[in-house]
Amino acid sequence: MSADTSPAIELRGASKIFKTPSGGLHTAVRELDLTVGRGEFVAVVGPTGCGKSTTLTLVSGLEEPTEGEVLVTGEPVAGVGNKVGFVFQQDATFPWRTVLSNVMAGPRFRGVPKAEAKERAREWLSRVGLTAFEDRYPHQLSGGQRKRVALAATFVNDPEILLMDEPFSALDVQT
Known part of the structure; x- marks a missing residue:
């Protein structure tokens, strides 16, 4: 299948x-077939404990499958790529960076000039x-504010695919 017609996600x-830790083996996900x-x-x-988070880490490229294949837009997942954004259960912020710097980090790591990254980050912080x-x-x-920082830091990268692992757990109903 070409990348244009292939599923967004395929396991x-x-x-x-x-x-x-004791040297045994734990199967988190077994022979999962999934097409999105x-x-x-x-x-x-x-x-x-049923493997939801593990499945997301496989799709994101943070983990490799022990067996089988994981594809994103028809291409095998080989590490973390630019197409997938991931909002974790626990906010994944850099504690030594300000909120603005945290949201700017992704675009800066991708080579976006500082002024443009700052503008995009401020737009998402406003949102x-x-x-x-x-x-x-x-x-x-x-906790809710940190979760919103993590959401902004993910959305600022404009991912094609958004993975969210309990992303709203720390947010109140109004937010």
Whole structure:
């Protein structure tokens, strides 16, 4: 299939086995087949420990499958790429960076000039209601505010595919 008509996400017999601290093996995902078409919104629901987060880390390229294949837009996943954005369960911010610097980090790592990265970051901070907090550090924010920083830091990169692992768990109903 060409990249233009291929599914957004495809897992073919994907398994992930981790070594435990005691030296044993733990199967987090076993022979998973999953296809997500372009433009689809999919929610995966299941009990704690059933492999939801592991599946997302496979699609994001943060982990490799022990067996099987993982493809994004028809291409095998080989590490973290530019097409996928990932909002983690726990906010993934740099504690030594300000809110603005955290949101600017992705574009800067991708080679976007500083002034443009700052403009894009400020736009996303405005969208998530954190304009007044751009000079704060993550430890000076509430859990919900840190989650919004993480959301802005993901969206600022304009990913084709957005993976979200309990992204709204720290947010109140109004937000």
